Amino acid sequence: MPHAYFFFRRLVLLTFLLSPLAALGGIIVNSDVEAQRISIASLRNIYTLRQTLWPNRQPIVVFVLPDDHPVNVAFAKEKLGLYPYRLRQTWDRMSFSGMASAPIQVKDENEMRARVRATPGAIGYTSKDMVYDGIKTLRLE
Amino acid sequence: MTASRRSGWNSLLLSGLLAASPAWADELAGPRYQIQGFAAQGLIGSTHNNFFGDSRDGVSTRFTEAGLHGSWQALDAVRLSGQILYRQAGESDQDGLRADYAQADWQFYQTEASQLGLKFGKVKLPYGLYNETRDVPFTRSGILLPQSVYVDNSRDLLLAAPGAFLHGASVQPYGAFDFLLGWVRPDFDSPSVEYSFLGNIRPGTLKGQGALGARLRWDLPTDTTLMLTHADARADYSPGIGDTLTAGKVRFRNLLLTAQQRFDTVTLTAEYGEPRFDNTGFGPYFPSSHRTIQAGYLQGEWRFLPAWELMLRHDFFYRDKRDKNGHLFALTTGLPAHSMFARDTTLGLRWDTTPNLMLRAEFHHVDGTGWLPGPDNPVFIDREQRWNMWLLQAAYRF
Numbered sequence: 001m002p003h004a005y006f007f008f009r010r011l012v013l014l015t016f017l018l019s020p021l022a023a024l025g026g027i028i029v030n031s032d033v034e035a036q037r038i039s040i041a042s043l044r045n046i047y048t049l050r051q052t053l054w055p056n057r058q059p060i061v062v063f064v065l066p067d068d069h070p071v072n073v074a075f076a077k078e079k080l081g082l083y084p085y086r087l088r089q090t091w092d093r094m095s096f097s098g099m100a101s102a103p104i105q106v107k108d109e110n111e112m113r114a115r116v117r118a119t120p121g122a123i124g125y126t127s128k129d130m131v132y133d134g135i136k137t138l139r140l141e
Numbered sequence: 142m143t144a145s146r147r148s149g150w151n152s153l154l155l156s157g158l159l160a161a162s163p164a165w166a167d168e169l170a171g172p173r174y175q176i177q178g179f180a181a182q183g184l185i186g187s188t189h190n191n192f193f194g195d196s197r198d199g200v201s202t203r204f205t206e207a208g209l210h211g212s213w214q215a216l217d218a219v220r221l222s223g224q225i226l227y228r229q230a231g232e233s234d235q236d237g238l239r240a241d242y243a244q245a246d247w248q249f250y251q252t253e254a255s256q257l258g259l260k261f262g263k264v265k266l267p268y269g270l271y272n273e274t275r276d277v278p279f280t281r282s283g284i285l286l287p288q289s290v291y292v293d294n295s296r297d298l299l300l301a302a303p304g305a306f307l308h309g310a311s312v313q314p315y316g317a318f319d320f321l322l323g324w325v326r327p328d329f330d331s332p333s334v335e336y337s338f339l340g341n342i343r344p345g346t347l348k349g350q351g352a353l354g355a356r357l358r359w360d361l362p363t364d365t366t367l368m369l370t371h372a373d374a375r376a377d378y379s380p381g382i383g384d385t386l387t388a389g390k391v392r393f394r395n396l397l398l399t400a401q402q403r404f405d406t407v408t409l410t411a412e413y414g415e416p417r418f419d420n421t422g423f424g425p426y427f428p429s430s431h432r433t434i435q436a437g438y439l440q441g442e443w444r445f446l447p448a449w450e451l452m453l454r455h456d457f458f459y460r461d462k463r464d465k466n467g468h469l470f471a472l473t474t475g476l477p478a479h480s481m482f483a484r485d486t487t488l489g490l491r492w493d494t495t496p497n498l499m500l501r502a503e504f505h506h507v508d509g510t511g512w513l514p515g516p517d518n519p520v521f522i523d524r525e526q527r528w529n530m531w532l533l534q535a536a537y538r539f
Contacts, residue, residue, distance in 0.1 A: 045254075045312055045317075050310065050317055051253060051254065051312065052251065052256070053251055053252065053253050054253070055253050057251070059217060066496055067496040068447075068448075068495075068496055073447075083447075084447075085447070085493070088279075089280065092277060092279055092280045093273070093274055093280055095177065095210070096177075096274040096277045096280065097265050097273035098212065098220075098222035098242065098244055098246065098260070098264075099246075101175050101212055101214065101220070102177065104175075
């Protein structure tokens with residue numbers, strides 16, 4: 001069983017290496033978020049709606065790009081280790097049953113930056129690792 | 142007449158939805174409310190038996206689902222949510238538009254890694270993997286859910302009910318835990334539920350008493366999900382005029398086990414339970430009975446391309462664990478033995494054409510009529526043991 005598991009993990013890794021979208025930029029948050037870095041586990045918990053508060057108990061507002069947006073596909077696979085369709089399944093299960101609100105979907109990266117800049121507690125992602133006014137980039141560890 | 146009035150309602154509802162859905166787009170900050178919905182239409186064809194309309198040797202179009210879901214974060218710790226549902230499924234479900242659920246969720250304890258809350262109102266009932274979102278086509282593993290565990294015949298009982306649930310979630314290094322524990326008053330007062338508990342539509346009414354529901358879910362770091370669901374529901378029968386039954390009691394108990402393992406693009410799922418049905422005190426014309434059902438399925442899903450998924454499932458249902466092949470039942474009642482079981486092998490294909498549109502095709506080969514919808518197949522002896530069914534469904538979301 002563990003062999004099969006690692007075999008599949010290797011397959012996933014291989015897909016990443018062959019993917020042309022391998023260069024993915026940063027995790028961005030609203031400037032009022034206190035954190036400077038974020039763990040992969042924590043990022044995954046936020047995007048699977050399990051972690052709803054920042055360490056200082058400020059509510060997290062989660063932003064996403066459309067399921068088939070290349071930047072979303074790359075983010076889901078590389079940063080979260082999940083396929084976009086699995087994320088969508090989790091969001092649908094949680095939101096339609098009334099247990100959580102689904103992440104807020106924006107149409108492109110410009111809107112992503114604008115909404116993250118304007119929303120207290122917001123988290124999102126972009127394709128370029130750049131510094132933007134009023135947005136903080138978190139270091140992933 | 143009724144149908145046209147209903148569809149009028151439906152288009153009104155849908156136009157309202159379409160107008161409302163981009164509402165939070167002009168609001169740059171985090172929205173306090175969300176609206177989402179879906180609409181789906183199915184086509185069904187079958188051999189020998191009907192499923193959701195006149196599907197035998199023809200095509201039934203009478204499988205329609207549409208829903209409007211809203212949630213509002215009224216306070217940081219309080220969220221209100223609800224769903225309006227339109228559903229038509231052949232003769233078995235002709236209720237059309239209905240309020241599915243409406244609940245308030247008060248999260249009175251929240252930390253970074255844990256939450257504790259109380260939800261109350263008309264709440265969604267936890268039952269296995271799929272029940273809470275069983276009417277949202279995108280969340281199901283097929284056009285139909287495995288009928289053994291998620292019997293559409295008794296769906297009213299499992300959907301939502303007035304009551305309250307205490308719930309909690311915690312993320313730990315060895316996985317994430319969720320639990321739900323609550324008390325509800327389930328809805329037994331529907332023809333299909335009466336049919337499955339009392340074998341027929343009776344002049345009296347079945348009234349749900351208290352029911353206990355509990356579910357424990359553990360998501361391990363190995364991409365494994367393990368789940369236990371417990372349900373214990375009771376109902377009292379009030380005889381009608383000229384009734385042959387006396388004031389009896391029914392009870393339903395189940396412990397449902399769920400296991401799911403996710404490997405890269407493959408998902409393996411199994412659920413199994415032995416629901417117990419007890420009928421007592423209905424007088425000489427309906428002897429007391431205690432039977433244990435056996436119900437379960439094994440299912441594999443393979444996402445072979447980003448937008449394409451193949452599903453293979455084997456589903457089994459035995460109405461009486463001690464009389465699996467129905468011989469005893471046939472001997473004592475003179476009715477066909479095949480109504481006591483059903484084994485369904487299903488092959489399904491899903492194509493997520495766009496993020497908003499999903500197309501599905503599905504083929505079922507069924508041995509037995511154990512969960513065949515009664516209202517679509519009113520003549521008992523016309524039902525045939527071996528039958529096939531194909532389904533197509535288009536589902537849109539916004």
